[in-house]
Amino acid sequence: MSVSITERGYVNPGVLVSTDWVAEHQQDANVRIIESNEDPLLYSAGHIAGAVQVDWTRDLNDQLRRDYLNKASFEALMSRIGVTHDTTIVLYGDKNNWWATYAFWVFQLFGHTNAKVMDGGRAKWEKEGRPLTREIPAYAPTAYTAPERDDASIRAFRDQVLKHVEAGGPLVDVRSPAEYTGEKLHMPEYPQEGAIRGGHIPGAKSVPWARAVNTEDGTFKPAEELKQIYEQEQGLDPNSELIAYCRIGERSSHTWFVLTYLLGFKNVKNYDGSWTEWGNLVGVPIEK
């Protein structure tokens, strides 16, 4: 059995809630539970009662440009799922909360800080034998006013990354070791997410994102174990400006979450252009 969230030594333990907490707050009008998955069938097949779905492709991404939704779309999304600024949103999903933390990161671009992640995600909820329903909840639309999307605080763009590399700044590559070494380039059947070159951004440390979670129940590892990985083993400094990346910025949002909230790193940015941009850019430096 995993240690309780408050006993794990996190800098911001309040950003996580347990499955017990979620079970106790399912009827809480001030809490909106949100499921965000990679598998498009999971929510429809059964979800936590009262949970709404936020889909990473349709709801969080601009449907034309490669970018995230804008202020108006975010406001419409929050209205649709019945969220106000006072609503505590609780995200959970498949793949060790990979997509839940991605949604969490996008929500932070619009400053909805009243947000939490259910530790262990969907798999833990199911493993504990807790009920799921196919009933889609309906909430009264809200009037939600969002600020303009803030791309400066937690998001990095390619020019920034290049300057960061030239200055010798630290990066963390959260892809698989095979992607990091360039052995694996892309799936030929999926060229739109492929890259012309393989390898990694010079100086990047390789820490596959899933190392931050316990394999048996998907919960986050205690702070001491996380520090061992990111600080002792990889030498990353919590006070430095750090950029995390993967292939399109989803896995790295998980690492961004871990470093920012659980370990209290001061300045972590997610480079969502990631390898699908860097590996296709002309003339940028690459290491293998």
Place this chain on the structure above:
Amino acid sequence: MAAIPEALAELVSDMESISDRNERAELLIETADRFGDFRVPASIASKPYPEDHRVKACESDAYVWAVDRPDGTLDFYFDVLNPQGLSAMAMSTILAETLNGQPLDSVAAVNSEIVFKLFGKDLSMGKGAGLMGIISVVQTEAKKRLAAR
């Protein structure tokens, strides 16, 4: 080149015409509910399954077996170890229901890109690659038999 089996072609066409995401999901979930009919029986394989039956690109731990019929066609059996791997279960069920016992050249003609017609274009790269990987194994098994003739 042979055409893909008619039942699969019809299903692909039907699914492609569905614009409502929830309707598509419901149909695929119903399909996944029939997965048990094609789960590999103990007479063919038992856990831990040999690695050479594993679909390498599938993160849901999907496995595929091709069993020869006396008429020279194949029956496909599957397992998906991740209980959350609903898409992999639906994909496997579709393949078993439409390809088992079909002429090998038509099975070999199945293009893995039907994944996006069946599941929609919003799949992540990982999910898309995994589902295409299942098709790829099935296709390869048919091609191997054809090459051995």
